[in-house]
Each structure stands twice: as structure tokens, then as C-alpha cells.
Amino acid sequence: MASAAIETERLTRRFGALTAVDDVTLTVAPGQFFGFLGPNGAGKSTTIKMLTGLLEPTSGSIRILGEPFHAGAVELKRQIGVTPEGMALLGRLTATEYLHFAGRMYGLDLATTRQRTEELLQFMDLASDQRKLITDFSHGMQKKLALAAAVIHAPSVLFLDEPFEGVDAIAAGMLKGLLQGMIQRGATIFLTTHVLEIVERLCSHVAIIHHGRLVANGSIEELRAGVASRLPGEESSRRLTLEEIFLSIVGAEPGAVAQELSWLA
């Protein structure tokens, strides 16, 4: 049996008195498109930071592609692609220069880096303005470039933190195509996003984190069945959307307003 692509065992991260990620144990199989969901501040980005070596866990362990993972695991890091929170682009480079930089940082030779840069820029529709600095790119263009930099070395495992935020419908469709292509070729993708429609369409498995704790984990069908079983009568036979599943699991009513703001017109 092949090793899991991503495996965490009782992963915990505390910031002083605050436990941002609490005892999270999960397994992502190779080739899986895995959606990692949660409300704002639930611990998604902290988990991704730990899984990519940007943040040290307080306790617990991480295995990537069957190997123990830590910040100094250079060979493993070469098989990982990341679009970090905030993208971490170098604003005063052009897109071409940045992709050349990223390719070389991942250890690609110059010829391969150049070839892939050209292909990625064409694919992402970023090739038109070669002299434009990244800082002058629109938010969506920067997102596409961050994704291009994350895949230039053909990673086996890709971590994406909100890759569709601020991306237009055309670009989002193109990005989805790219990610699905990677999955078909055997890559594993760990995705966090608030766009549940995208998760429903792309991901085969989903985990939900709430207040730092993993509150659900399984295929979307499994989660759907689990939530439906708790619903009364005819409701249970209705096909629930991922949004309904999500809101049910994190304990929020659809369309609920926590407090009436009488002063708000």
C-alpha cells in the first residue's frame, strides 16, 4: 500500500494561551484533491504553515510522502508546492524573472526553468506584458503568478491557501483545469478556500476545522450522509449542498443573523 501523501498525528500549535490548531490527525491519500475548510480563524492557514515548514508545531508530527517532515527536509520541500497566504511574491521583479527565480530556487536547471516559465506564462495569460512589474499586477494576476511559481517544479504535493480569492471567472475556470490535470497525473492537492462551490466541484475529500479542532473528515458523500442522518423526516432525503453540510457541522444556521443591528438601515 502506498504511503499517504500527507499525514498528521495529533498536530497542535499554540500561541501563548491560544490553541490555534488542536490535536489534528488527518490523512490525505496520494492523488487526492483534499479540501480543508473552516470558518475564519479556525486554524486553516496555521495548519498549512505547519505542513509546509513555515511554522513549527508545538506538538504532534507531520509526514509528507511517507517521510517525517520538518523545516530542514530539503528533499521533501522540493516535492512540495505552496501558494502561501499573502502570496509572498517579489513585487519588484517581472513575472518572467520571478518564475526564473522560483524555478532555480527549487533546483531546476536553467533550460527547464526557461521552458516552463514560457509555458506557464502563456497558460496563465500573463505573457502579454513582459516589462510590467509584479507590484503593478492586479490581485488576480498576482494569484495566478503565485500558483505558477508553486507548480513550476512539478510538485507531488501542492498546498493552496485561498488560490481563487480575487480571481475572475475565466481565470478561475482555467486554474481549475490546471489543478484537475495535476490530479489526473497523480499529484495531491491540499486546498483551503471559502468558495464552497469550488470545493464541491473539485475535491473528493474534505476536512472541516473549527476552533482549531478537526470536526469532520471524509468524502463529501460521507459527510453528506452523516449530516442528513441527523435531519428530520423528508429533509434527510434531500441532497444537501456542501454549504449546508458545512454550516450544519460548524453549528451555524443558513442565513442566520447573530444579532439584530437596529441602528443599521
Next chain:
Amino acid sequence: MAGVSARPRWQDRGPLGGLARAQYAALLRARWQMLTHSLRTPEGYWELGARGLGVIFYCMMGVGLSIGLGFLAYVLAARGEWSRMRLLFWTLLLIWQSVPIGLAWFQGHSDMGDLLRFPLSFGSYFLLHLVSGVADVSTLQGGLCALGIWIGVAVARPDRAAWALAAVLLFAAMNVALVRLTLVWLDRWLARRRSRELVGAALAALVLSVQLLNPALRKENTEHRVPRHGPVVEEPQGRAWPQGTARAAEAVDRWLPPGLAARVLAQPSGGEAGLALAELGVYGAILMALLGLRLRAEFRGEDLSEVAASGAGARAAESVPMRGAGPIAAVLQKEVRTALRSMPVLYVIGAPLFMVLVLSSLLRANATEGWGRTAIALPACLAYALMGVSQLIFNALGTEGAGVRLLFLSPTPVRAVMVGKNLFHGSVFALVAATAWVLTSVRVGWPNDVLTAATVAWLLFALPANLAIGNQFSLKMPHRMDPGRLMRRRGSASSALLTILVQFGFIAIAAVVFVGCARLGRLWMAVPVFLLLAAGASYAWLRVYDGLDELAAANKERLIETLTRME
């Protein structure tokens, strides 16, 4: 995507392996490209020019110090006074270590944190940190001074040139490691409220103990002089104490890096010199290990943010008592809260005070009777303290980041915001000036009343003048300041250079008035002169205040772009 399946061909590891070398090359290339792209705008040329001027200025300073130390080294080596050579190495150490603190408001630092998502080994991270840190003013000036000492020794005693070279090189390497170590640990300590308080308390205890020790030592010295001028009395028992202390200090000094470097030069036999050299190497290794310990924590993904660390810091900042519901009060309150959580802000306030301590000690050591260096201690120290705070005044919007948009979206006039900031910076300066005043008075002594009045009058002129010019600079030449961590601060050489030039202008005005009035024998005249200038400066501040909204509107796009764009 064609070609995506190809695997990287490098398999070798380590900080000098194929992958690491390719990464260094990629980084160098990216830095070069960023530099060339920065020259697309006039501001980029101006920034590069300012950096060039800064390097030339510091090179000239370094060459001057180098010549002085080289000459002293030559004299000491020629006379065979090797034991005194350690004083030169102590001076070199002081220059090397105090420059980064003294120029905290000038230099920017490279942030290596963004590289951690790439497959970078710890060795590479360590090496990159060290190399990027070497390229700073302290290495430039320290290196020139070290070269001067070596040339001085080599010319006077060519037979010891090789040993001197080894000692100077090792001493220089140790200093580089010590500077990096100091800065990264300072960053770590200042990042958390609790450690910040501990370091602050330790520093206060150190300053206090120095103050308590001084009168005791001065009393001893006074007692020694009494028999020379007065009746013969029994030798006080305390006389042996300073000599004993001196001997003890010398014995300890032998084992400290400057003493060890001097011992390498002093030993005629290779064995003794080799041993001292090896001991110096041990110091370097220990410092490197401590630096590695700190960087290892950073590399493993340490999070030093104040909010993440604990809610205590936030609660402390929120508990700042402040009344007032208007926008000016809101800005003032926000400034206080931000400052309490901001490393660069705390550093630019604290670093000048440290330098005031050093400066006042130097002036005290060189004090002459009457109207000598003691007299200029207070104005000089206050001018230095003002220079530190001026970095905040001249870039008042630097820590706003993307929040600057709110200034233009809200109905509050920009001039109201700037008044809030001016009030905050004025208060900070008052605090720094008061502390500097106390430090200087205790170290050097209370200046005469006329000088005190003249200094206060000068401050009344310099502060509003600084605020008036600073408000214009803040809106016309803003640069982004990362309030998160000291070592992740990106400086603007052009802004720093202009700030320094303006401060030199104020100091020059003070010098002309002070010296002019002193020459006339009417120092008191400096008071009305400065008060007149203060009235002019206040009027200038009001004029600038009236035009702030217009100025902000004219520079709106530049402000938003500069403060919100990614680096």
C-alpha cells in the same frame, strides 16, 4: 504542460552543494534585477544616489578612524608597548558594535523569512543571513579600522605581520558574528512583551549600577588627591582597591577577545601566539553557535508576533489611559497602541538613549574644567536623541501600510491626523529628551542655568521646525516601515539622508548661535535668539498645517501606492 514531469538534476546537499549554489545565484540575480527595476523611476535613482552618498560618507569616516588607529598601532608596535594594544582592539570592538545601534534609523535589513518555503537547507539559510549581514556599515567601518591596525603593526614590525593579520582577521570575524548575534537576539527579546520588560529592567539596572558606582570611584579618586594638597594623612585603605581592581580587570581582559588579539601580537614565540589565536577562535565559534541557535529557531518556523504570542501585550496597549472622542484623540491613541507593539519604533526610541549614555561617558571622560566639553554634553546628547526620533517624525505615515487608504476614505481631514501624530511624536521626544537629560546630568553633571535655558529654547525651536518639515516629508516622501520586526525593516536611504541633513542643519544653527554668543561673552543671548527662531518655527508649522490637506490630495496616489505595494 510539457516538461513539468522532469525532476531536478541536483542531488548534492549542504550550504555549498549544487542546489544551494543555484539558489544563491538565483537570489543574487533577483536582487540585481530588483535593483535595476528600481531605476525605472526618478525616486529609484534618488534612492541609489543616497545609498552611494551614504557609503562614501561612511567610507570616509572609516578611513579617518583607520588612519588614526593605524598610527596608534604603529607607535605602540614600534615602542613595543604590546599590552596597550588591547585598548586599540577595545576601540575597534566599540566602533564595530555601536555603529549598528547608532545607525539603527539609517540601515535596512534583508528578510530571509520569505525564502523558507523553498527547499533551503539550514546551512544555506545561516550562510545567507551571515553574508547579507556582512554587507553593512559596521563591517565597512570596522573592516577599515582593522585594516588600519594591521598596516600600523606590519609597518612597525614586519616580523609580526603574519600573526597580526591572523589576529585581526579572526577578531574581525568574531565582530561580524557578534553584530549579527546582537541584532537577532535583540529582535527576539524585543518581540515579546515579557522579555522586553526583562531586557528593559536589566538595562535600567545596568545604568543604575553604573551611576551608583561612579560616585564611589570619584570619591576614591578625590580621597587620593587630598594628601597631595592638604596635610599628610594616613594612606586610606581604599587606595589599594583601585589598583587591585585594575589588576583584576587586566587579568580578566587577557582572556577577553581584545586582550587575546593583543596577546597574539605581543608574543614573540609562535606557540603562545597560536594559543591566544586558538582562544580567539573559540570565542568566534561560541558566537557562531549562539547565532546558529537563534537562526535555527527562525528556520523551524518560530512566530514572534506580539498578538500571536499572548494577549497580554495587546491588553497592555489597550489599557493606555486616554480620553477624548475626536479624531485627533483617536489618532493619538492608535499611535500609542501601535508604538507599544512596534519593534522599529521602540528601537528608534531606545537606541538613541543608549548612544546618549555612550556619548555622555565619552564627553565626561574628556571633560575639562570650566566651559569645556562638559558644557556641550547636554545640547549634544539632546541633539542626538532628537536625531533618533526624527526618523519617526519624517516618515509619520510609514507604519500605516494599507491602512493609509482609510485616511483618504474617512471624512477626517489629513491635517487632523497629522496633528495627532505630531502630538504623539512631540510626546515621545519629550520623553526621550527628559530621559537623555537625566542620563547626561548624572553622567556629566548639571549644566549652568544659562546653558540649560538656551538648550530648552533651542528645543522649542528645533521641535516645531522638525514637525513642520517632517509633515511635508511624510506626505511627499513616504516609505513603508514594517512594524512587525526590527530585522525585517526596510529602510529608505534617501529619506534617512535627508533627515540627517536637516538635523545637521539644526545642529549647525545651534552651534553658530552658541559659539557666537559665547565668543561675545553673552551666552544668555542664545536664549532670546532661539526663542525668536522658535516663534518662526511655530509660525512655519502653522503654515504647513494649513496646507496639509492640499498636499495630501496632491500626493494621494503616491502615498497609497508606496505604502500599500509589496516589496
